[in-house]
Amino acid sequence: MQHQSGEPKTLSINQAASQVKKTNVRWMVVVVLFLVTLINYADRSSISLAGPSMAKELGLNAVDMGFIFSAFGWAYVIFQLPGGWLLDRFGSKLIYSVGIFLWSLFTLMTGLAGFVTGGTAVLVIFALRFLVGAAEAPSFPANSRLVAAWFPAAERGTAAAIFSSAQYGATVFFAPLMGWLAHNYGWHSVFTVLGLIGICFLPVFRKLVHAPSQHPMANEAELSYIEQGGALVNLDRDKESADEASEKPRLGYVKQLLASRMMMGIYLAQYCLNAIGFFFITWFPIYLVQEKHMTIMKAGFVAAIPAVCGFLGGLLGGFLSDVLIRRGVSLSLARKLPITVGMLLCCIMVACNYTDSETVVIVIMALSFLGKGIGGLGWTVNADTAPKQIAGLSGSLLNTFSNASSITTPIIIGYILQKTGSFNDVLIFVIAHAVAVIALYLLMVGRIKRFELNETA
Numbered sequence: 001m002q003h004q005s006g007e008p009k010t011l012s013i014n015q016a017a018s019q020v021k022k023t024n025v026r027w028m029v030v031v032v033l034f035l036v037t038l039i040n041y042a043d044r045s046s047i048s049l050a051g052p053s054m055a056k057e058l059g060l061n062a063v064d065m066g067f068i069f070s071a072f073g074w075a076y077v078i079f080q081l082p083g084g085w086l087l088d089r090f091g092s093k094l095i096y097s098v099g100i101f102l103w104s105l106f107t108l109m110t111g112l113a114g115f116v117t118g119g120t121a122v123l124v125i126f127a128l129r130f131l132v133g134a135a136e137a138p139s140f141p142a143n144s145r146l147v148a149a150w151f152p153a154a155e156r157g158t159a160a161a162i163f164s165s166a167q168y169g170a171t172v173f174f175a176p177l178m179g180w181l182a183h184n185y186g187w188h189s190v191f192t193v194l195g196l197i198g199i200c201f202l203p204v205f206r207k208l209v210h211a212p213s214q215h216p217m218a219n220e221a222e223l224s225y226i227e228q229g230g231a232l233v234n235l236d237r238d239k240e241s242a243d244e245a246s247e248k249p250r251l252g253y254v255k256q257l258l259a260s261r262m263m264m265g266i267y268l269a270q271y272c273l274n275a276i277g278f279f280f281i282t283w284f285p286i287y288l289v290q291e292k293h294m295t296i297m298k299a300g301f302v303a304a305i306p307a308v309c310g311f312l313g314g315l316l317g318g319f320l321s322d323v324l325i326r327r328g329v330s331l332s333l334a335r336k337l338p339i340t341v342g343m344l345l346c347c348i349m350v351a352c353n354y355t356d357s358e359t360v361v362i363v364i365m366a367l368s369f370l371g372k373g374i375g376g377l378g379w380t381v382n383a384d385t386a387p388k389q390i391a392g393l394s395g396s397l398l399n400t401f402s403n404a405s406s407i408t409t410p411i412i413i414g415y416i417l418q419k420t421g422s423f424n425d426v427l428i429f430v431i432a433h434a435v436a437v438i439a440l441y442l443l444m445v446g447r448i449k450r451f452e453l454n455e456t457a
Contacts, residue, residue, distance in 0.1 A: 022221035026150040026159070029215075032208050033143050033163040036100060039198050040139050041170030043107045043132060044072055046178060046194055050187035057187070058121040071126045073406045075133030080403070081254070083138030084396025087145060088389070091236040093209055096142045100202050103135035108195025111188040140379065141395025148383040148391055149236060150212055152229020154325045157335070160380035161318020167277075168311035168373065171304060211236035232388050253390050253453055257397060263451055265444035266385065267401040269339075270378040272433035272440070275405035276346065277376075279413065279430045280306055280369060291423040292361055302362055306369035313373020317342055318380060332448040335381055336441050342375025343434040350431050353424045375437065378402070387453045394451075 047054075047069065054060065060068070086095045110128045113121065143163045151159045174194075181189040210216070212223055212233040227233045257263045288302055317338045324334035349368040352361050378398065386394035416426050 022225050023217060023219045025215055025218040025222060026155075026212075026226060028217075029146065029150055029209055030159045030162050032205060033146060034166050034169075036096075036201060036205055037139065037143065037163050037166035038170050038173055039100075039194070039201060040103070040136055041167050042174035042178070043103055043194050043198065044136060045170060045174075046107065046110075046190050047072070047129060050178070050182055050190040053182055053187040054125075060121060064122045067122060068125050068129060070407075071129035072133035072136075073403065075130040076137050077400055077403050077407070079134045079137035080141070080396040080400040081393065084141050084390070084393035087138055087142055087392025087396075091211065092142045092145045092149075092392070093206075093211070093236065095138050096209070097202065097206055099135050099138050099142075100198055100205060103132050104195045104198025104202070106131040106135060106195075107191050107198065109191075111191030111195065137399075138392070138396070140399050141392050144379050144382050144386070144395040144398075145235065145391045146209070147379075148386060148388075149232050150226060151383070152226050152231050153331060153384065154229060154322055156230075156383050157318040157321035157325070157377060157380045158315075159318070160377070160383055161314050161316075164318075164376060164379050165311045165314035165373070168307045168314060171307040172311060175304065232391070235388060235391060253387070254393060254397060256453055257387075257390075257394060257451070260451060262445050262448070263385065263394070265440045265446075266378065266381055267398055269437045269440040269445070270398050270402040271405050272436045273372070273376055273378055274402040275409045275433045276372050276430055277310075278406050278409045279426075280310075284365070287423050287426070288361075292356070292358060305362060305366050309366045309370040310373040310376075313342065313370040314376055315373075317374035317377055320374075321377060321380065331384060332446075335377055335384065335448055336445075339375045339377055339441050340438050342371045342373070343437045345371025346375065346434040347371075347431045350427050353427055372434075375434075381448060384448055385451050387451050389453055389455070 051069070055064070083095070083099075106128050110125060110132075113124050113128065144160065147156060147159045147163070178190050178194070181193055212218060212226065212231065214236075223233055284306070321334050321338050324337065325331065329337075346368045348364055348371075352364050355361060355364075379395075382395055382398050413426050413429065416429060417423070
């Protein structure tokens with residue numbers, strides 16, 4: 001059955017039943033989200049691989065690079081709520097498309113910043129990295145919003161795990177390319193190539209991603225199936241043509257989310273989950289060199305192993321959660337069980353304090369990051385609970401709490417190291433966050449369900 005993309009399809013259970021086979025467009029959509037998130041994370045992490053040669057060529061010291069490294073994080077946090085508001089007002093596709101173009105453009109421009117040096121270079125590159133962070137701010141809330149619109153509850157964990165796993169996959173897929181480019185063609189080429197990849201991918205995104213009720217490739221059987229399973233199929237209906245752009249969600253709704261015990265538990269748990277991840281991103285290679293006395297080259301190779309395990313763990317956690325739902329387990333238990341098991345596995349990290357064996361340390365850290373991946377269902381839970389009126393804002397609020405830890409965690413770890421001179425207490429600090437995730441989900445979140453706003457408040 002063919003439909004014009006600009007006309008919403010009328011859902012009919014009788015029509016759906018008459019279809020021989022439903023389409024599976026939703027899985028194509030989530031694959032596109034995975035690919036664009038790979039590009040997203042490659043762009044945000046490009047500065048780490050290009051940084052050393054950039055600093056040498058432009059005459060930047062460690063303090064200069066520290067400011068440049070921080071630019072993305074500050075913008076990413078600051079623009080979370082504005083990005084969510086834009087998603088709810090104009091829909092996921094439009095805002096995501098603009099975001100892809102802008103963050104790719106600003107990444108491309110960073111590769112052209114070699115014409116300045118010293119303090120001017122710091123200001124120019126800081127500004128460009130800040131703009132990349134601002135443009136990427138709506139990306140994960142948009143991913144969560146699209147998953148809520150396209151997937152029934154019994155498939156939502158797997159779908160969210162697929163796009164979330166891209167944060168680990170980017171290291172696996174793009175780090176070798178970025179390293180090769182920086183070595184052979186200079187740091188400029190890293191930003192130039194990644195920026196061009198993003199811009200070239202935009203038409204693919206625009207063609208393949210639509211709201212469910214407006215997708216030309218999805219038939220009535222699929223729409224009926226996902227709607228009956230709890231998907232918010234009309235979340236962005238007509239917004240692709242801006243027919244409903246004037247319907248603005250009230251920012252006052254955010255107060256209701258913050259007053260909800262369930263939602264606050266989810267947000268605080270996401271802060272803790274991201275804190276664990278940021279230890280691996282920022283301090284883990286230094287831990288291997290300083291505490292376990294590995295060479296820098298070896299540490300670089302070893303640091304990729306947890307990323308692979310996190311990638312696999314993320315897919316496994318979402319898959320297991322959905323299997324539990326299909327077997328009749330409640331939504332709350334199906335989400336909380338993988339989270340609890342994953343965080344318990346993450347806690348074995350502390351065993352590294354009691355061994356000097358490089359092999360044992362690698363195995364322990366790989367298992368710990370596997371557990372972090374299994375338990376990283378925060379975006380799945382957000383898709384389960386976000387109010388349909390402000391699904392974008394709810395995702396942005398989750399991401400605000402999450403990425404606040406990207407600012408606090410590296411600083412706190414630095415103070416711990418300065419005071420103790422050892423990573424032993426650092427590992428205890430990190431696993432304390434895993435314990436906190438378990439406590440928050442078991443004691444504070446309560447029953448996981450769609451949050452209902454009081455629209456008269």
